[in-house]
Amino acid sequence: MSSSEENVVLPKEDEVFLTPKGENYKIVKLLGKGGYGAVYEVIRQRDGKHLAIKCESAEMTKKVLQMDLDVMKGAEAIRSVHFCKVEDRAYIKDRFNMIVMKLINKNLWDLRVERKDMRFTLNTALKAATQSLLCIEELHRIGFLHRDIKPGNFAIGRPEAKENHVVFMLDFGLARRFMTDRKKDIRIPREQAPFRGTTRYAPLAAMMNHEQSRKDDIESWMYMVVEWTSGALPWRKYKANNRKEVEKMKQQLKDRDESMLDEFYAHCPRKEFDRILQYLHSINYFNIPDYKYVLYAIEHAQKANGFKHSDPVDWDENNPYTGPAGPIGDGEPLESIPAGADKEKAGRTKDIKEAKEVGANKVNKLSPSKMS
Numbered sequence: 001m002s003s004s005e006e007n008v009v010l011p012k013e014d015e016v017f018l019t020p021k022g023e024n025y026k027i028v029k030l031l032g033k034g035g036y037g038a039v040y041e042v043i044r045q046r047d048g049k050h051l052a053i054k055c056e057s058a059e060m061t062k063k064v065l066q067m068d069l070d071v072m073k074g075a076e077a078i079r080s081v082h083f084c085k086v087e088d089r090a091y092i093k094d095r096f097n098m099i100v101m102k103l104i105n106k107n108l109w110d111l112r113v114e115r116k117d118m119r120f121t122l123n124t125a126l127k128a129a130t131q132s133l134l135c136i137e138e139l140h141r142i143g144f145l146h147r148d149i150k151p152g153n154f155a156i157g158r159p160e161a162k163e164n165h166v167v168f169m170l171d172f173g174l175a176r177r178f179m180t181d182r183k184k185d186i187r188i189p190r191e192q193a194p195f196r197g198t199t200r201y202a203p204l205a206a207m208m209n210h211e212q213s214r215k216d217d218i219e220s221w222m223y224m225v226v227e228w229t230s231g232a233l234p235w236r237k238y239k240a241n242n243r244k245e246v247e248k249m250k251q252q253l254k255d256r257d258e259s260m261l262d263e264f265y266a267h268c269p270r271k272e273f274d275r276i277l278q279y280l281h282s283i284n285y286f287n288i289p290d291y292k293y294v295l296y297a298i299e300h301a302q303k304a305n306g307f308k309h310s311d312p313v314d315w316d317e318n319n320p321y322t323g324p325a326g327p328i329g330d331g332e333p334l335e336s337i338p339a340g341a342d343k344e345k346a347g348r349t350k351d352i353k354e355a356k357e358v359g360a361n362k363v364n365k366l367s368p369s370k371m372s
């Protein structure tokens with residue numbers, strides 16, 4: 001679709017859309033545009049609540065909105081606080097499909113580059129690392145891989161909703177279910193898989209056209225966390241058309257090239273971050289990553305640097321931090337939960353909640369000295 005055709009079908013400022021639920025939403029402004037369509041801030045006319053709508057042109061052959069919907073419904077069924085709640089949906093005839101969801105705030109790419117030295121304080125980077133890891137573990141628990149973990153796909157909530165210390169995960173356009181249809185086993189990896197992701201953060205597996213798995217989302221998370229902490233990655237000057245160069249440098253890290261490791265970990269808590277990276281390089285496609293081990297490493301870095309949970313984050317320097325710090329699950333995949341979570345699933349939610357609480361106790365009992 002050409003951009004002029006796109007402008008005709010996509011919403012315009014002040015337009016009002018009626019959904020089958022009988023709700024009217026008025027467009028306030030465009031928040032962002034992607035290959036699939038666009039995201040807008042809207043006001044629900046009934047109660048004046050500010051929400052977001054994500055639209056996908058009806059003509060798009062590759063439908064990504066359904067995947068967004070499946071993931072967000074799954075996250076709702078486990079009562080995650082890290083995903084936007086879906087409030088409504090509609091098909092606007094001959095124009096676009098849309099989902100209405102919670103409105104959130106700036107993403108973690110914008111928050112970092114706004115800073116004078118283009119990096120978060122170590123306290124903030126580690127807090128963002130913890131919350132984004134919790135997002136990834138929950139996504140895996142409901143049966144999906146993200147396959148495009150990057151700072152632009154994590155955002156903080158709005159202060160009006162008292163959610164500006166909560167990190168949300170966004171954009172499931174490249175997500176993939178990793179369990180078989182019977183939801184018992186991991187899907188057999190394809191021999192070759194087309195590249196999915198963003199060159200700067202993509203795991204080595206993706207760069208080598210291998211099937212991605214849970215460990216690969218965490219490898220991307222590691223690159224993102226290092227960038228938050230140090231302000232840059234060694235391969236920052238390379239773009240998507242230099243994928244081979246970037247792959248070579250990520251391979252040098254895996255091969256323990258000392259000068260590459262020195263550059264990669266500049267300004268980072270090297271001991272803890274390196275434990276994580278070496279661990280990720282030691283596991284394979286079928287392994288359930290040990291999310292708690294990764295979290296311990298981050299906690300260890302926090303304790304070693306004397307940070308407290310209440311120390312403020314960079315985007316809200318005058319208030320104590322109140323963000324969630326877990327609990328984290330075992331990563332044992334549940335059967336993925338399709339759109340329209342029903343009553344039968346409500347019972348399962350209780351089980352999941354209990355399992356999470358047990359997980360929390362275990363985390364608290366273990367000593368960070370395990371990392372040294």
Ligand SMILES: Nc1ncnc2c1ncn2[C@@H]1O[C@H](COP(=O)(O)OP(=O)(O)OP(=O)(O)O)[C@@H](O)[C@H]1O
Nearest residue numbers: 031032033034035039052084102103104105107171
């Ligand atoms: N619920 C929301 N509330 C506020 N802003 C949002 C919301 N969802 C998405 N956005 C913003 O809209 C933009 C596009 O969103 P999203 O990442 O879902 O689409 P995308 O086009 O697939 O992204 P990209 O192509 O940049 O990876 C991003 O800047 C994001 O921060």
